[in-house]
Structures are given as structure tokens and as C-alpha cells.
Amino acid sequence: MTGPARPEGFEGWLARSPLNADLVLLLVCVVWGTTFVVIKVGLADTSPFNFVAVRFGVASAVFFVLALPRLGGLSWREVWRGGFMGLLLLGGYITQTVGLSLTTASKAGFITGLSVVLVxxxxxxxxxxxxxxxVAAGVGLATVGLALLSLTAGLRPEPGDLWVLACAFGFAGHILAVAELSRGCDAFRLAFVQTAVVALGGGLLALSLEGSVGLPAGMGLLAALYTGVLGTGLVLGLQIxxxxxxxxxHAALIFAAEPVFAALFAAALLGERLGPKELVGGGLILAGMLLAELRRPSERRLKGAD
Structure with a gap:
């Protein structure tokens, strides 16, 4: 009797060491960090629902090409699992994009980071x-760090903040769903189903609430292409x-680094400067990640068999 087949290719490399998965998820955070600036700029030329529809339409096209040689093996299990993950992703990105159109990027970064606590x-x-x-102490440090990095004086529960708070629940649910439901499924087929669900859902919302759906102009189109190919297509293909x-x-704690990279890219591209408070916050986030890494072996034993 032979054991289960060992993963090959990219997944085989991931399976060699826990550090490999950590580095990949950190790269995902770097790309995510750029999207706050890109989306904020792009929303000047398009509406939130239309932006999500186009962004994920591009992403689903990318994954259709990547998954095309494997689509013949698409199972109903992958369809319903990917569809469920897609609904969580739809809720997260719709509410985040609406929130970014109504609140500041710094508030959005902190409130989105609440998924670190929720997971x-x-x-x-x-x-x-x-x-x-x-993990508990690391999450605590990361949460304090997120507050120092992103909170500004006079934070109030404005409508945009509440929209982004809803996104934190959606993203936390998606992180858990990916961890629990992606085992035994093809990553690219699963990503195609998810992005197609988000694109369809975003398009239906744009038609019903905004009256139309179509390619945006100017920076809206560039932002949709960037976030669709890199900010969605690439990162989901790596994250899953x-x-x-x-x-x-542990994945959620690594994702806590997203606001750090968002602040760095905002400084580089928009001329924003990090003050002492923001630098301390970024340091606490990194410290929280390291603390969780030190406790990694005991946590790994809690993962069940596939």
C-alpha cells in the first residue's frame, strides 16, 4: 500500500518548510499593501460596485487561463467550496471598496486589520x-500596533468606518474558509470559481444599485487592471x-503586516511620512509576527489530518 501522493511543483516547494509558506504570504501582504493607494486613486474615476465587478472580471479571466488545462477535472465539491469562499470574498471586497470611498485610508487600514483579532x-x-x-499575545501586539499605525485623532463611527468593519468580518471568514475547505482541491480551479463569483456578484450589484456596469475610464481602469491581475489574480494564486x-x-497574523506595507507605499508614492507613532506601530506588528512564529511548533500539532 502506498501513501498519499506528495505534492509537486510550487506546492511541493511549499511543503518542504513552513518558512516557505510564510514568505509567500508575506509577499501577498506586500502586494495587498499597494492596493489601498491604487484603489483610493482609482475610485475617483469609477463607482465601488463597478470597480469590484471589473477588477474580479479581470482576475477571473486570469484564473480561467491558468486553470484551463485542469478545468475538465472541476468537481462539484470545488464548485460549492469555491462558491462559498467567493461569497465571503465578495462581501469583504464590496464593503471595503465602499468604505474606502467614504473614509480615509488610515482608518480603513486599521479597521480591516481587525480581521487579525476575528480569525x-x-x-x-x-x-x-x-x-x-x-498567538494570543502576538495578536494583541499586532492589534496595538495597528492602532498606533493607523488611528488618527478624533476617530468616530462614521458610515465609511462601519462599511470597512463589515469587510473585516468577511475577510476573517474567508481566511478560515480557505484554511478549512481548500484541502484536497485544485488551487487554480478554486481560485477561478471564487473570482467568477465575486465578478458576477459585483456586476449584479452594480446593475441593480448603480444602474450600469462597464469598463471605467482613466485611473479607474488602470486600478482595476492592476488590482485584478496582481492584487487579486497573483495573490489568490499564491495565498490559497x-x-x-x-x-x-498564524496566517491572519502575517496578514497583519498589510498596513505596514500600505504605509510604506503611501509614503513612497504619495509623499506621506511615517511619524514616531506609526513607526512604533509597525514595529509592534512585526514583533507580534515573530512572537507567533516562536510558538509555531505547538500550534502546528493542532492541525488535523487532510
Whole structure:
């Protein structure tokens, strides 16, 4: 009797060491960090729902090409799992994009980062996962760091902030869903189903609430292409297989670095400067990531068999 086939190619490289998955997820965060600036600029030339529809239409086309040789093996299990993940992703990106049109990027960065806290809470109370002190302390440090990095004086519960708060719930649910449901599924077929669901959902929302859907002009089109190909197509193609080799709480903690990269790109591209408070916040986020990494072995034993 032979054991299960060992993964090959990119997934084989990921399976060699936990550090490989960590590095891939960190790269995902770098790309995500650029999207806050890109989306904020692009929304000057298009509406939120139309932007999401076009962005994910581009992303689904990318994944259709990548998954084309494998689409013949698409199973109903991959369809319903990918569809469920796609609905969570739709909720996250719709609410985040609407929120970015109504609030500042700094507030949006912090509130989106609340998914760092929500993931282990969802995993603990929804799935019965145990959360070690290292992850708990790391999440605490990351949360304080996010607050120092992103909060501004006079933060109030404005409509845009509430929209982005909803996005944190959607993204936290998506992180958990990917970790729990992607095992045994082809990463590219799963990504194609997810992005197609988001594109279809965004298009229906644009038609029903905004009256039309179509290619935006100017920076709106460039932003949709950038976020569709790189900010969605590339990162989902990397995130989905990489998360098979890490835990939901640890993945969420790595994702906490997203506001750090967002601030760095805003400084480089928009001329924004990081003050002492923001630098301390970024340091606390990185410290939280390292603390969770030190407690990694005990957490890994909690992952069930495939």
C-alpha cells in the first residue's frame, strides 16, 4: 500500500518548510499593501460596485487561463467550496471598496486589520480550535500596533468606518474558509470559481444599485487592471496553496503586516511620512509576527489530518 501522493511543483516547494509558506504570504501582504493607494486613486474615476465587478472580471479571466488545462477535472465539491469562499470574498471586497470611498485610508487600514483579532476568535468559538498564548499575545501586539499605525485623532463611527468593519468580518471568514475547505482541491480551479463569483456578484450589484456596469475610464481602469491581475489574480494564486501549510491564526497574523506595507507605499508614492507613532506601530506588528512564529511548533500539532 502506498501513501498519499506528495505534492509537486510550487506546492511541493511549499511543503518542504513552513518558512516557505510564510514568505509567500508575506509577499501577498506586500502586494495587498499597494492596493489601498491604487484603489483610493482609482475610485475617483469609477463607482465601488463597478470597480469590484471589473477588477474580479479581470482576475477571473486570469484564473480561467491558468486553470484551463485542469478545468475538465472541476468537481462539484470545488464548485460549492469555491462558491462559498467567493461569497465571503465578495462581501469583504464590496464593503471595503465602499468604505474606502467614504473614509480615509488610515482608518480603513486599521479597521480591516481587525480581521487579525476575528480569525482566532472565530476559530476558537466556531471551530473549537485551541489558541496558544504565543498567538494570543502576538495578536494583541499586532492589534496595538495597528492602532498606533493607523488611528488618527478624533476617530468616530462614521458610515465609511462601519462599511470597512463589515469587510473585516468577511475577510476573517474567508481566511478560515480557505484554511478549512481548500484541502484536497485544485488551487487554480478554486481560485477561478471564487473570482467568477465575486465578478458576477459585483456586476449584479452594480446593475441593480448603480444602474450600469462597464469598463471605467482613466485611473479607474488602470486600478482595476492592476488590482485584478496582481492584487487579486497573483495573490489568490499564491495565498490559497500557501495557506494549506499554515494555521488560520498564524496566517491572519502575517496578514497583519498589510498596513505596514500600505504605509510604506503611501509614503513612497504619495509623499506621506511615517511619524514616531506609526513607526512604533509597525514595529509592534512585526514583533507580534515573530512572537507567533516562536510558538509555531505547538500550534502546528493542532492541525488535523487532510
Amino acid at each position: 482566532p476568535l472565530f476559530a476558537r468559538f466556531g471551530l473549537g480550535h485551541r489558541v496558544g498564548w504565543g 496553496p500557501a495557506q494549506k501549510y499554515t494555521s488560520p491564526s
